[in-house]
Amino acid sequence: MKRQRVYWIGGIAVAILSASATFAQPAPPPVQAQQGQAAPGRGAQGPRVVSPEIHPDKTVTFRLSAPKAQEVTLNGSWDGATNIKMTKDDAGVWSVTVGPLGDQLWGYWFVVDGVKALDPGNGETQRDGARYDNLLMIAGPADDLWDFKDVPHGTVHQVWYPSPTLKQARRRMYVYTPPDYETSTVKYPVLYLLHGGGGDEDAWTVMGRAPIIMDNLIAQGKAKPMIVVMPNGNATQTVSQGFGFGPTPARQQVQAPAPPPIQAAQGGLGAGRGQAPAAGAPGGAAGRGGMMQQAYAGSYPESLVKDVIPFVEKTYRVIANKDNRAIAGLSMGAGHTVTATNNNPGVFNYIGVFSGGGRAGDETFENQLEAVKQGGVKFYWLGAGTTDMARAGTVALSESVKKHGFNTSYKEIPGAHYWFLWRDFLGDYATILFK
DSSP states (O other), rough: OOEEEEEETEEEEEEEEEEOOOSOOOOOSSEOOOOOOOOOOOOOOOOOOOEEEOOTTEEEEEEOOOOOOSSSEEEETTTSSSSSSSOOOOEEEEEEEEEOSSSSEEEEEETTTTEEEEOOTTEEEEETTEEEEEEEEEEEEEGGGGOOSOOOOOEEEEEEEEEOOOOOOOOEEEEEEETTGHHHHHHOOOEEOOTTTOOOHHHHHHHSSSHHHHOOOOOOOSSSEEEEEEOOOTTTOSSSSSSTTSSSSSSHOOOOOOOOEEEEEHHHHGGGGTTOOTTTSSSSSHTTOOOOOOOOOSSSSHHIIIIIIIHHHHHBBBSGGGEEEEEEEETTTHHHHHHHHHHSSOOOEEEEEEOOHHHHHHHHHHHHHHHHHHOOOEEEEEEETTTTTTTHHHHHHHHHHHHTTTTTEEEEESSSSSSHHHHHHHHHHHHHOOO
16 A cells, blocks of 8 residues: 655655555565666676565574675674674575564664675665664564554654854754644644754654654554654754765765764763763762753754744744643753753743753752743653663653652663664653643
């Protein structure tokens, strides 16, 4: 069954017909001889290899044709998937079978003689800054929320907005509008959803699968229809890379850097699994949390409130008040969430912190939290993974939030600092919003 999805690119609606999204479909035998002539200018392609191949017991066989390679290993985002050795057959096809794997959207890649390589048999990929991985979906109850379904779909707009705060004439962000937005006159609440370090405005759509999660929750009646705004949290970046916008704007504006030390610290990453405080972090309460004071004036969190929110409320049909305004972020975006809310009490009614912390115990920070509480917040949601490097910082912030008397919860599920957690957290957080 074909479905139409509409994307707005540069003000132009682009409709894409897509079949039901499954990452493993009925396929020919694992290795087929290439038939017919090669495409002009491409030369012989060798055998066509089926990879990945998902078996009924949820074990998975990965294959790569690399006859001249001396060593090929498999790497993935599941536990223990580091440099898994593959074996070569007489046809030069390397393979390995792993699992069974749990119900999840997994990332994976090959390393061929020390060089990272994608799986040419699998067109499903994700981009995280400059890093590309293949995707593998093991469908089942655990990942049902972000599995593509035959339900009404919203629209993902790619829009440009001015940011005087960051001294940039135009920056790009993604905006999800719920099903029937274009054909109705209804006004909607808004969730501002922030990505982590190294990501950009594309991250929550591709890796977080936020539009699919929202489509499914709305169709099930578990979430209110809402607009979801996904900006670019890299303050020096006008647009994400990987879309052919270079070399204009300037290269330094389209390269997604790793999070600067201040932003990494603001995300609470220095506090997990026995890590030392972030470089330059002071001692005392701030040091114990691995946190550093981030200047607010001229920062991305300030631009979110002063530039992004006014643009959204002018451009889209939204209910422009605190009761219908929510924010959430992961890792670096969790730090941005805390900074934006602490410096703007009375702006957001819902706050979500995924795998991030704050300067718990610091007097200024605690005074800011109290001001946020007095400004009115209906719910302050926090979550981290059991082996999450940001777990300790998230737990410390959760305890501070409780002491200030917020209506709050803390969720902890198995997993490290990765999208397994944050897709789940979005699904949980979205169900409490605007009710």
